[in-house]
Amino acid sequence: MKPSHRRHAPPQQAWIVFAGRADHGWQRWLRPGFRHCFAALHDGEGWLVVEALTGRLLVSRLAVTPGFDVPNFYRRAEMTVLGPFTVREATGGGISGRLPGWLPLNCVNVCRALIGPHAPTAWTPHGLYRGLLRSDVNRKKFLTFASDPG
Numbered sequence: 001m002k003p004s005h006r007r008h009a010p011p012q013q014a015w016i017v018f019a020g021r022a023d024h025g026w027q028r029w030l031r032p033g034f035r036h037c038f039a040a041l042h043d044g045e046g047w048l049v050v051e052a053l054t055g056r057l058l059v060s061r062l063a064v065t066p067g068f069d070v071p072n073f074y075r076r077a078e079m080t081v082l083g084p085f086t087v088r089e090a091t092g093g094g095i096s097g098r099l100p101g102w103l104p105l106n107c108v109n110v111c112r113a114l115i116g117p118h119a120p121t122a123w124t125p126h127g128l129y130r131g132l133l134r135s136d137v138n139r140k141k142f143l144t145f146a147s148d149p150g
Contacts, residue, residue, distance in 0.1 A: 010044040015071045015083030016111050016132065018125050033080065034126035037107045039114045040070050041087065052110040082132050088116045 017040060020033035038051035047062040047070045062070065071081045103109045108128050112119040120131025 012041050012043045012087035013084035014087050014114050015040045015042075015074075015081050016085070016115070016128070017071075017074045018080040018082075018129055020079075030124055031126040034124070034129055037111050037125040037128060039111050040074070041114070042070070042084070050110060050114060052105055052107045057105065057110070080129065082129065085115050087114060
């Protein structure tokens, strides 16, 4: 992106969505409700979903109006949603400036890379959820979030 484009583009906001279905046998070892995570990004033009799946990275623009409440859609689908987090510009080096390039391409590391270098260290979706609740990244008060489901 050209520097002149950055000045006019609204900042992206990211919501991290946690889901609980186990598509693979090894996922049964993970906490129910926190077996997978992905990111929903919002900018001035609409919504983008970034999701690490087995063997590929899915990036898709949602066919909804820019004002559609995607986080609430996922909440109604009984998924846990945290955010918004401001997506910061890349600083260079590693995935997000401090994440080493040797980390596996999995759902947790993709979400951490999108949040940026201040993302909490985590290895599982539930670990990322707990880290985001405790971290400075999540300063916003969530009045619609009832309780810790984990």
